[in-house]
């Protein structure tokens with residue numbers, strides 16, 4: 001009967017529905033990392049020579065680097081030699097496969113995850129690239145997109161088919177030595193998506209990549225590169241899940257977005273990696289470098305993220321606003337529960353004139369979790385009339401969790417306007433009782449209040465994802481009231 | 483409808499209700515008056531199932547069942563409604579969304595289908611008019627930035643939509659100006675029905691000018707110390723609670 005702080009916390013008890021393992025025949029490298037492993041990886045992927053050089057250079061640099069320790073995170077030491085750097089379902093030939101050649105087990109896996117790889121299915125307006133451990137296993141609607149001039153394929157395929165295009169842009173936004181995890185990624189990345197939208201083209205459908213970790217003791221090193229040429233427009237979605245395991249697994253990704261004049265990219269993420277159990281055993285380490293460069297004038301990029309999973313999240317999708325009048329946006333919902341830790345936020349780097357940025361961050365902390373917003377707004381000397389608006393709200397569920405906010409501001413241009421608002425609130429017993437008194441169950445009440453708190457971010461998500469994101473929050477509240 | 487027998491309630495070690503008894507029949511309107519701190523809100527909270535109160539003895543029977551066995555949301559779905567003395571704000575959740583979720587929870591409990599979106603809108607707009615509220619209140623967050631009087635109207639709006647069997651009003655008239663009081667009272671009055679009972683907690687006679695109670699109870703120091711017809715309220719207004727307390731002592 002009582003809805004004490006403890007019970008409010010229980011309402012957020014997470015049930016992880018994607019925690020199953022797919023049994024298949026796989027090719028997996030033995031654990032360990034050295035130059036031979038990298039050479040083997042590059043050879044398996046049939047990469048052009050420059051890629052191997054790129055990887056080896058990154059690897060040599062990485063060996064001189066240290067893991068970042070400035071985040072509000074408590075990370076168990078990672079043994080990089082204990083990780084396998086490649087694991088992929090066995091297949092008969094090297095050629096890209098058509099859907100009916102794919103292992104039915106894999107198709108079944110994606111079906112279970114609610115990701116249809118059949119082009120006739122429900123999400124007919126969304127093209128999907130399905131990355132399974134270290135490889136892309138299918139990409140849908142490639143033909144239809146090609147007709148529009150859009151390239152959407154696994155990055156490993158792009159390296160074979162469009163090597164010059166990849167070479168021109170890869171690593172130009174996130175250099176291989178940018179940070180420890182980005183350097184590691186540059187050395188060992190396996191797959192991810194490549195997107196090129198030509199001049200003046202509005203991508204005719206939503207593009208999405210679904211990342212699945214399946215194999216044990218492997219790391220997933222995702223690499224995504226999206227180029228929006230002059231006046232083009234694309235909306236890209238990304239989702240991810242992993243099995244429940246007692247060991248932590250590393251997902252170290254690099255995502256680079258490049259925008260030319262008048263281009264627009266909308267990049268949305270629903271991150272649902274396995275978060276570990278209620279005692280903090282297992283779960284994914286999600287260490288990600290995501291950065292967009294608005295090179296052209298009047299270009300616009302927006303990052304929208306809903307982060308509910310992972311044992312530890314270290315992630316700061318950023319915008320470099322080079323072009324005059326360019327716009328960067330960051331909308332984020334980060335939920336932590338049990339022993340999860342998140343240190344996430346954004347960087348808005350204003351370089352061009354009249355550049356504008358908006359940051360809306362909603363952090364929800366429950367259980368004994370720690371949730372940190374870390375953001376930097378930097379206005380360079382030349383960025384006259386730059387404007388930023390930042391709003392950071394934290395919602396606490398229960399009284400054993402932590403919410404922290406670190407907004408950094410560096411302004412070198414006197415005409416800049418930088419605004420920051422922050423609030424911290426709690427789901428109160430009185431709010432829950434009020435809802436219950438109206439007939440609404442405590443679970444539904446928490447879900448309603450949390451969804452209300454996140455509304456301004458959810459409305460930025462494409463429709464299909466908004467529904468999924470809400471369901472995800474709702475799901476994490478399911479079946480937990482005693 | 484409701485029968486309270488010799489109810490004793492404590493908060494921590496502190497006894498607050500000390501042997502309260504009260505019977506309400508279907509269709510009746512009962513008023514509870516009494517000095518500050520007498521235990522009026524405590525009674526409303528215990529009836530609606532708020533945590534933090536310990537029932538040390540006594541029984542509460544509602545429509546033939548032990549009310550105290552039910553969770554707060556179950557009581558609400560069974561028709562117990564409390565118009566709060568201090569309605570809470572819920573940022574981000576729109577008023578209309580809350581009301582729809584509440585109505586659907588109640589309908590589901592009764593084995594009815596979810597309310598049709600258009601029908602619901604028609605119903606809500608109708609009730610909004612009845613309470614002379616602006617439609618914009620429907621789309622604002624629950625009680626956020628509402629004035630004291632607007633919050634009280636909003637409570638009655640919810641009662642009008644949820645159609646409870648037992649409607650407990652905790653000082654719904656406090657903080658209302660004369661005009662608002664008239665509107666709210668008219669709203670409450672329109673809810674009167676043969677199968678609906680009211681327990682109205684109030685300090686003032688003025689609400690009872692609009693809604694004539696069948697019985698007036700005086701609650702002092704955790705007990706009903708006096709019981710009478712509507713004229714008792716007038717007498718109290720004239721002589722003050724002190725008068726009753728002295729009589730009882």
Ligand SMILES: Nc1ncnc2c1ncn2[C@@H]1O[C@H](COP(=O)(O)OP(=O)(O)O)[C@@H](O)[C@H]1O
Nearest residue numbers: 493496498517518519520521522523524525534
């Ligand atoms: N949570 C609580 N903790 C301690 N004392 C309480 C609590 N709630 C109510 N009381 C006390 O119980 C008594 C009755 O309170 P209440 O029911 O709110 O009175 P009324 O509504 O008649 O003014 C008061 O003395 C009040 O201070």
Ligand SMILES: [Mg+2]
Nearest residue numbers: 522523567653
């Ligand atoms: Mg009171």
